Amino acid sequence: MKISILGSGAVGQTLGKSLSDSGHEVVIGTRTPASLDEKRGYAASLKDWLASLTRRASVATFAESAAHGEVVINATSGRGSIEALNHAGAMNLDGKILIDVSNPLDFSKGMPPSLTICNTDSLGELIQRSVPGAKVVKTLNTVTAELMVAPHKVAQGNHGLFVCGNDESARKQVAVWLNEWFGWKPEQIVDLGDITAARGTEMYLPLWVRLYGQLGTSMFGISIVR
Numbered sequence: 153m154k155i156s157i158l159g160s161g162a163v164g165q166t167l168g169k170s171l172s173d174s175g176h177e178v179v180i181g182t183r184t185p186a187s188l189d190e191k192r193g194y195a196a197s198l199k200d201w202l203a204s205l206t207r208r209a210s211v212a213t214f215a216e217s218a219a220h221g222e223v224v225i226n227a228t229s230g231r232g233s234i235e236a237l238n239h240a241g242a243m244n245l246d247g248k249i250l251i252d253v254s255n256p257l258d259f260s261k262g263m264p265p266s267l268t269i270c271n272t273d274s275l276g277e278l279i280q281r282s283v284p285g286a287k288v289v290k291t292l293n294t295v296t297a298e299l300m301v302a303p304h305k306v307a308q309g310n311h312g313l314f315v316c317g318n319d320e321s322a323r324k325q326v327a328v329w330l331n332e333w334f335g336w337k338p339e340q341i342v343d344l345g346d347i348t349a350a351r352g353t354e355m356y357l358p359l360w361v362r363l364y365g366q367l368g369t370s371m372f373g374i375s376i377v378r
């Protein structure tokens with residue numbers, strides 16, 4: 153499948169490697185596709201990322217990446233997501249499922265980060281309003297990048313993951329892909345309904361950050377018991 157990943161950081165690289173190594177045609181989008189040697193935050197350079205792959209993938213502009221994808225994944229920083237999607241171009245997103253992994257975190261005042269938007273709105277909703285022609289499905293934003301592609305690494309994979317978005321068939325399709333691509337079992341995936349549910353999954357992040365500090369590891373998930 154042709155997959156566009158908007159974002160060159162830890163999430164873009166982790167999702168991109170997993171999807172490319174399992175046979176998908178991945179194009180990572182970035183503002184600076186020519187700067188392959190540059191380190192991407194705390195993630196590797198895209199040159200090192202390309203060298204780590206078992207199959208060939210590409211790096212391109214946000215617009216070229218989005219044009220390539222049958223499905224598009226937004227893995228850009230919360231503060232840059234709207235700008236990145238503007239670069240990607242509405243016509244390259246029209247009619248496509250847009251999997252949104254971003255969180256509206258603001259690190260400008262140090263740690264812990266605050267949320268740029270919450271409670272009565274969410275980044276997921278803002279993204280859906282910005283690209284009304286795309287079918288935005290928010291998911292994966294409640295786990296660290298390594299767990300996104302390997303849920304079995306904690307609790308034998310018996311922890312939950314949320315999906316939400318306004319298009320029910322898109323939510324169902326994303327749940328199928330999460331299983332086929334990364335091994336999330338159907339019983340782990342909780343369908344929360346329309347995109348306003350992104351308020352809750354994004355507002356979990358302050359608790360996630362606090363748990364990270366207390367547990368000393370990012371390798372944990374949410375277990376839902378009834």
Ligand SMILES: NC(=O)c1ccc[n+]([C@@H]2O[C@H](COP(=O)([O-])OP(=O)(O)OC[C@H]3O[C@@H](n4cnc5c(N)ncnc54)[C@H](OP(=O)(O)O)[C@@H]3O)[C@@H](O)[C@H]2O)c1
Binds near residue numbers: 164181183184233292
């Ligand atoms: N790291 C995790 O484990 C994790 C887990 C769950 C959710 N998330 C969420 O996933 C997203 C990606 O996280 P990350 O850690 O991989 O990287 P990140 O540092 O949050 O984001 C890096 C990406 O954001 C783009 N970006 C930043 N500012 C921009 C702007 N003004 N305009 C356009 N693009 C801009 C960068 O573009 P360039 O390539 O051009 O520099 C880069 O591709 C974030 O929203 C994060 O909250 C992360």
